[in-house]
Amino acid sequence: MGNAVEPAGRMTPYGAEHSLVLVLTVIVAVALVVWARRIRGTVHEDRFLSIAGWTMLVITVVWTLWGMQPAQWNIEQSLPFHYSDALRLITAIALLTRAGWAIAITFFWGLTLNLQSVITPDLNYFDYPVLEFAVYWFLHIAALVVPIVFVWGLGYRPTWRGYGVAYAATVAWAGIAILVNAITGANYAYLSRAPEGPSILDVLGPWPAYILWEAVIIAVVWALMTWPFQTKTARSALVADRWATVRRKPPAGDTTTPTSAEQMLQP
Numbered sequence: 001m002g003n004a005v006e007p008a009g010r011m012t013p014y015g016a017e018h019s020l021v022l023v024l025t026v027i028v029a030v031a032l033v034v035w036a037r038r039i040r041g042t043v044h045e046d047r048f049l050s051i052a053g054w055t056m057l058v059i060t061v062v063w064t065l066w067g068m069q070p071a072q073w074n075i076e077q078s079l080p081f082h083y084s085d086a087l088r089l090i091t092a093i094a095l096l097t098r099a100g101w102a103i104a105i106t107f108f109w110g111l112t113l114n115l116q117s118v119i120t121p122d123l124n125y126f127d128y129p130v131l132e133f134a135v136y137w138f139l140h141i142a143a144l145v146v147p148i149v150f151v152w153g154l155g156y157r158p159t160w161r162g163y164g165v166a167y168a169a170t171v172a173w174a175g176i177a178i179l180v181n182a183i184t185g186a187n188y189a190y191l192s193r194a195p196e197g198p199s200i201l202d203v204l205g206p207w208p209a210y211i212l213w214e215a216v217i218i219a220v221v222w223a224l225m226t227w228p229f230q231t232k233t234a235r236s237a238l239v240a241d242r243w244a245t246v247r248r249k250p251p252a253g254d255t256t257t258p259t260s261a262e263q264m265l266q267p
Contacts, residue, residue, distance in 0.1 A: 013121060018121065022118070025141050025144065028141065029145045029149075034153075036149045040154050045154065049098070052146070053094075053096035053097075056091055059135070081186075082188050083170075087106070088142075091142065091143050095146065101162075103147075103156055104166050106150070107150065107162070107166070108163070108170075109143075110143045110144055110146060111148070114143045118140050119200070122195045158230075159229075162226070163223065166222065170218065171215075173189070174189060178191050
């Protein structure tokens with residue numbers, strides 16, 4: 001499959017660049033939640049999500065193809081088999097279609113698996129550090145902020161069915177990544193060994209023990225992320241909210257809020 005290209009350098013976790021990005025992420029998340037609440041239920045919501053979805057999709061596709069060019073080829077990163085690679089595409093689908101399964105995966109993956117890449121980034125530089133830095137952080141921040149906007153800005157709510165869909169997708173993608181790693185010798189999804197830099201996996205023991213611990217921790221954490229939204233009190237208070245819906249798009253010029261039946265369609 002070709003030899004891996006050694007990186008020319010890497011970003012220092014919690015250095016000046018990383019710290020600045022973390023502050024920017026918080027600012028962007030808060031600003032977009034406030035904006036989403038203002039346009040919620042109006043035709044502007046649909047336009048905003050569509051523009052964001054197409055932007056995410058185009059950048060994801062272009063960046064994937066860029067990494068497959070001969071000059072950029074690196075067996076450890078060029079193939080789209082990391083969880084973050086799948087998440088980028090699913091996030092774009094969630095924004096464009098509001099499909100329940102896509103929003104569910106975006107929520108659970110984006111706020112946990114993707115969060116690891118934000119808190120403990122494994123960012124290597126090869127030929128274009130400025131471009132590689134910008135695209136890495138745009139895609140990871142987007143995957144983190146989008147589910148925050150869906151839930152706390154637009155009122156979508158996680159369900160136990162969505163929990164099951166996301167967990168099944170996680171196991172399925174792990175199987176694909178393990179197979180690719182066995183064929184190529186790469187380390188997609190970090191299922192063959194831990195990242196070279198510091199990461200959360202360091203506290204979970206050596207391979208393959210950390211994979212089993214990951215499976216258990218993910219199941220528990222995701223359940224805790226779902227339970228508050230599914231209690232009787234929460235359901236009563238948020239009866240008009242939406243989570244994982246296949247919502248009808250409002251006709252042009254219609255600024256009315258969808259009916260509760262349209263809002264509560266399950267994934």
